[in-house]
Amino acid sequence: MARIAVALQADFADWEPALLMAAARYYLGCDVVTASPDGQPVVSMGGLKVTPDIGFAEIDPKRFDALVIPGGYAWEKGEAFDFTELARDFHAKGKVVAGICAAASALAATGILDDVAHTGNSLASHRKYPGYQGAEHYRDQPRAVCDKGVVTAPGSAPDTFAMEVLKALDLWTPDAQAEISAFAAEHR
Template sequence: MPRIAIALQDDYADWEPALVMAALRYYLRCEVLTASPDGKPVQSMGGLRVAVDLPYSQIDAERFDALIIPGGYAWEKGLAFDFTGLATAFRDRGKVLGGICAAASALAATGVLNAVAHTGNSLASHQKYSAYQGAALYRDQPQAVRDGAIVTAAGSAPDTFAFEVLKALDLWTPEAEAVLSTFAAEHQ
């Protein structure tokens, strides 16, 4: 059973990881653990209070199959965690690494997007970071982008982000597609 870490922090965008978390945990029976920088509860942009399972220090690419990072306002406030170590570890071990919204730009800041196709809220948001050298591989599109085990999306694409994470984990079965495609039906 795949084991997935969801890296939350205060002011995370609660709608961004919701579908992928429900699909993984409820429909596919994966182990989904939430984490925060210090293991203390966090509050989302929508006011959801989450008592997390563990601190970021316990997220180990050897023990987890995926690390999913939702965006939010922590980056705009200058309070976001530096994901360089975690992102690099997951990438180097070929594990699934997903960033949506501001978290896609956080992945750009680590350099892990420099050699893979990717997207995000905008190219300009990635280019704010000196470690980002992947502009030629940026895809300006509304749907999530998956290149190998790395998945990125704009904050407006939680549906296709969930789909691509499941595909990266090799969990995109006809049953998963049938259930989850209904959530994106309005966009067709």
């Protein structure tokens, strides 16, 4: 079964990976592993204190099928981890790389969005990163986008973010669809 690394840091947006994590672990039997920069507990924007399983140094694409990065306030505070090396390594090895909200813009800084369709909170937030060259592939839409194993979403789209990550992992089964679709029903 798929093994998913969820990279959490202080002030992460707890609602953004929650549905994906619950569906993958509980309904699909995936191994969902949480990580923090140093393996120490982190507190989300909502005050949820998480004791991670591992530190970021232990996230290796040889051991995981996906790297999931939720957004959060760390980017606005200038305290966010630089995911460039990790994201590029996962992408180069054909693994799923997923970023939502501010993390989608952080992926813009890595260069992996330069040649894939993608979205995020706004094109302007991606353009804050000087190395970003993917504006022609940006889709201004409220739903997540998946292209070539790269999943991006605005912070307001945790439902479709979960869907697209599961699809990218080849886990979009009838059970997954039924569970996730139930949570997204209000948006129809």
